[in-house]
Amino acid sequence: MEEPEEVMWQGRFITAKRRGKWEYVGRARGIKAAVILAIEDGHVLLVEQYRVPLGANCIELPAGLIGDHDDGEDALISAARELEEETGYRASKFDVVGEYFSSPGMVSESFTLVRASGLARISDGGGVEGENIIVHRIAITDLPAFVQVKRAEGCVVDVKLLMLPGMVL
Numbered sequence: 001m002e003e004p005e006e007v008m009w010q011g012r013f014i015t016a017k018r019r020g021k022w023e024y025v026g027r028a029r030g031i032k033a034a035v036i037l038a039i040e041d042g043h044v045l046l047v048e049q050y051r052v053p054l055g056a057n058c059i060e061l062p063a064g065l066i067g068d069h070d071d072g073e074d075a076l077i078s079a080a081r082e083l084e085e086e087t088g089y090r091a092s093k094f095d096v097v098g099e100y101f102s103s104p105g106m107v108s109e110s111f112t113l114v115r116a117s118g119l120a121r122i123s124d125g126g127g128v129e130g131e132n133i134i135v136h137r138i139a140i141t142d143l144p145a146f147v148q149v150k151r152a153e154g155c156v157v158d159v160k161l162l163m164l165p166g167m168v169l
Contacts, residue, residue, distance in 0.1 A: 013065075017108070026108035027065075033111040034079040035063040035160060037097065038089065040119050044143065044164060045087050048134040048155065049127070059136070059150050060158035062086040063111065079114040087135045088125030092118025102159065140165050 003020040010016070015028045027033075038045040038061075051058045064082030067073045076094045084090055097113040127133035138146050143166050147157055161167055 024106055024108055030067070032066045032075070033063055033109065034066050034075045034082060035061050035100075035111045035113050036079050036083050036116050037061060037113060037163075038083065038087070038091065038116040038119055039140070039164075040117055042141070043137050043139050045083075045089060045119070046136040046138060046161075047086050047125075047127075048136060048150070049131060051156070054156050057134075057150075057155045058158055059147065059155050059161065061160055066112070075112040075114060079112075079116065083116055084122065084125075086125055086127050086131075086133050088121055088123035089116075089119045090122045091116035092120070143167060 006018045008016045066078040095115045125135045
């Protein structure tokens with residue numbers, strides 16, 4: 001029989017929990033995330049932004065929270081909003097690829113991976129005030145070299161980039 005879950009601490013967005021001896025964190029209030037895979041014409045859209053827990057800029061796929069402002073928000077609506085806010089691109093089509101877990105031994109958070117297609121640039125992107133997101137449109141063939149250069153600059157890399165063509169451990 002599984003032991004009951006105990007909430008040790010809860011903030012606005014994060015909850016620290018314990019089940020028996022196992023400690024882990026999750027999103028508060030059932031909030032999930034949408035991660036957007038926008039690959040088209042041999043290019044992928046990536047974002048670079050400062051991540052406080054890492055103390056560094058991180059190269060990652062565009063993403064955002066589902067339901068942080070609107071309970072019951074649909075993953076595709078969130079993905080469309082976040083893609084435009086972060087990258088300045090609008091997609092004509094979104095498809096859910098599936099639900100995934102990034103670090104299941106420590107975090108209960110899941111994310112919905114969404115493929116975006118029919119991309120059109122409508123603005124500069126950059127996120128909402130204070131996010132300071134840098135948008136990168138990178139040729140898939142240049143991706144390994146791009147990541148190497150960004151690492152040399154001190155950036156860290158989100159593990160989800162490993163699913164992109166040409167990326168290796």
